[in-house]
Amino acid sequence: MKKRFLWIVSSALALTTAFTVMASTWSVEPEVVEAADVEEDELPVVGSYENLKKLLAKEMQQRHLYGMVRAEAETAVVAAPAAGAPAPAQDTTSAKSADYSTTNTQVQGVDEADLVKTDGTYLYQATSEQIRIVQAVPANEIKVASRIDYAGGKFQPLELYVDDYRLVVIGQSYETLATKVSAAPSAKKIARRTYDQQMVKAKVYDITNKQQPRLTRELDVEGHYLSSRKIGSSLYLVANHYIDTYGVMEDQAEPAPIYRDRAQGEEYQRMPFSEIRYFPESLAPNYLMVAGINLDDAMQKMSVHSYLGGGENMYASAENLYVAVSEHKADAPVKIFQSSSFAPAPLEEKINTTLYRFALKNGTLSFSAKGSVPGTILNQFSMDEHGGYLRIATTSGNIWRTDEGTSKNNLYVLDDELNIHGKLEGIAPGERIYSARFIGDRAYMVTFKTVDPLFVIDLKKPNAPAILGALKIPGYSDYLHPYDENHLIGFGKEAEAMKDMAYYQGMKIALFDVTDVTKPIEKFKTVIGDRGTDSELLHDHKALLFSKEKELLAFPVTVHELTKQQKAQNDIREYGHFTFQGAYLYQLNLQKGFVLKDTISHLNEEDLRKSGDYWYGSDKNIRRILTIGDTLYTVSDSIVQAQKLSSNHPLGTLALTK
Structure with a gap:
């Protein structure tokens, strides 16, 4: 053990020394550069290549001191145990005169890309190598109308959108871009390596003739695809582009991201540092790329913005797009040792969720507000915009802890400036959120550790959210879907408890009756299979087809399913x-x-x-x-x-x- 402590001490001292040198070399405190002619509530800009280095150096210092040293300390001390109405309140079948199903989306009027869509006559399918347009009507004469083949190329389709005469294919591509880049005026010339760069690509096709789809526009944004939305003719893309920090420090990696709208030319454009902003509270070696375009306007340029910082989850209403990112903070300055025992001191860390809002209008985006709430969110359904407020559900703390640091679940209501207007904290201590759904003036939250509490929360008074009722039953719901204003469908897993542990079993579907909000009940339920049963629906809401x-x-x-012999053993872990x-x-x-x-x-x-x-x-x-x-x-x-x-x-x- 003494050798172990000596190794940690030397590692910690080495890290401290290394970052002292780094600070003296790059003056770790970055320069805060404001863009010219911007509102005072705008984010600061990176401004220059040298300032980018300073920002990344600061991020590295924080990451290592709050991360690596903390991890070593914990290992040495103790091992820890492992604005729109919600669209699905309606059917996922179209309300148009032509009776066909549509993608199950979160917000009415805000379309989400999917693997398969239909226009009532044709099916449009994205696979790993091609897009298929299938004539589905009449059903006894199904046939392939056409294919768009990408086999052998560098483009991989992921999802698609379709409307009356247009098909939009979203995918990833890898491009070797040693020469076809127009440098930004402020770009620094460096000894750049040639390698494939990951691009998010949107291919727009005219499908007036289903037998011969015609490529009409192609959009590229550097990075890894996070998500997208389509509102009418406006398309919005969000991507993350990882930065090679060490390459930047050694002048061996091109730091500024690139983009291209082929309607404006074949060359890729590089973002100038004067237009790249950063998130002061959540620095990360990553560029968040947000882009928008009005597909009906062939002359409109793609609106592209780049931010130094990460994006983890995305939610969009008809008017705003929100990007959420986790922000790690220590309660106190980092301590390497405890003077009394010469042992590493445990570090208290809080995680907040930082929110960035972008106003959407006719295919353009503009940053409009930022805010922060305690805890982390689960997914896009943890956020909802309603009546000028953003409602958000989070989990804070750690589920494995039994002291004041144990997990707690919370609901916050943020005003137009993303300041906390109302809050409800400390829900179900010791558990975490498995699903959440906001419907009108109510929120539904499922937490779980050994049983499944379904909480019904009143949001009529945004400044004073309150629990109306709760139901505790075995199992949990991963996804909640409205049936009508008084009933809710839960999709998840059945569970059985063993001492203080719970083991999931088969897939559970439940219909909850919340007519009496103070006493919600499980009206019906059914269970499919046994332990090991799973559904894509539990991980992707778009896999659901529902028509009331x-x-x-x-x-x-x-x-x-368990065999008879397995059932006889009565082992819930099997x-x-x-x-x-x-x-x-x-x-x-x-x-x-x-x-x-x-x-x-x-x-x-x-x-x-x-x-x-x-x-x-x-x-x-x-x-x-x-x-x-x-x-x-x-x-x-x-x-x-x-x-x-x-x-x-x-x-x-x-x-x-x-």
Whole structure:
């Protein structure tokens, strides 16, 4: 143990010495540079290559002192145990005269890209190598109308949008850009290495002729795809571009990100440092790239903004886009030793969520406000804009701790300037949020450790959110979906407790009745399979098909089931064996609850024999379920299958070859 302490001491001293030298070399405190002719509430700009170095040096110092030394100290002392209404309040079927399903989105009028979409006649599908346009009507004559092939190239499609005459494909590409870059006026000439750069690419096609889609525009933003939204004809992209910090310090990496709108020329443009801003509270070796374009205006240039700092989650209303990032802070200055015992002192650390808001208008973005709340968020559903306020649900602390540092769950209401206007803190100590949903003047929050409390929270008074009622039941919900104003559907896992631990079991679907908000009840529930069962819906809300009018609920699921011998052992930790992958179709109403109407799989008997006990996926995995009129379509990478909704009668099957 003495050798261990000596190693930590020497490492800590070495780090301290190293960053003392770094500070003297680069004057670690960066210069705060304000852009000319900007409002005073705007973010500061990076300004120059040298200031970028200073900012990155400061970030490195904080990261190492608050991270690496803290990790060593903990290892030596003790090992720790492991504005729009919500769209899904309506059906995911279109309200247009043509009766077809649409993507399950969070906010009404704010479209989200998906793997498969339909316009009521054709299906549009993104796979790893191509886009397929499939004529789906009539269902007994399904055929491929056209393909856009990217095999062998550097572009990989990820998701797509479609409207009346336009297809937008979002994907990643790797470009070797040694020469085709127009340098920014303030760019520093450095000895640059040639390597592939990761780009987020949006390809826009005219699909007036479905047999011959025509590329009309191409947009590129350097980085890794985070998310996107489409509001009418306006497209918004968000990407993260990692910075090679050590390369920048040695003048061996190009620090400024690039972008291109091919409607404006073939050359990539480099962002000038005078236009790159930074987030003072959350420095990170990363550029957050946000871009917008009005697809109806061929003459409008792409609106591109770059920020030094990271983006982790994104939420968009019809008027604003929010980017959330975690901010780590220590309660006190870093301490390397405790003088009494010569042992590393534990460091208290708080994590806040910093929010950056961008105003959206006709394909342009502009930074409008920033704010911060204690804790971290789960996903985009932790945020919601309503009535001029942003509501946000967070978890703070650590679930494994039993002292005042244990986890707590919170709800904050932020005003137009993103200052905290109202708050409700300390919900369900010792648990963390598994799902949250904001619907009108209410919030629903599911926390979990051994049981699943569903909290109903009143938000009618933004300055005084209050718990109306709670329900504690086994299991938890990963995703909450509105059925109507008094009922909520929860998708998650069943769970069984063993001492102070809980083990998830099969997939659980529950219908909650919140008519009496003080006493919510679980009206109906059903469980699919055993431990090991999973669904893409639990990780991606867009995998859900729901129509209240059709009494239809459908989603893809991979089922694992226990054998008779396993059940006899009565071990809740035991995983089941793979038995099914495909779609589960339920009839759902308030009288009978969940009635399983059909299960559909694209796997044949040979596939099942080859699968063994565990299923790791294939191109026959059903990913999406859609409806056009009274016909239901299941889609995998290799098959499109159609059947009648009313009778489950098969109508047509199309094998999709690459």
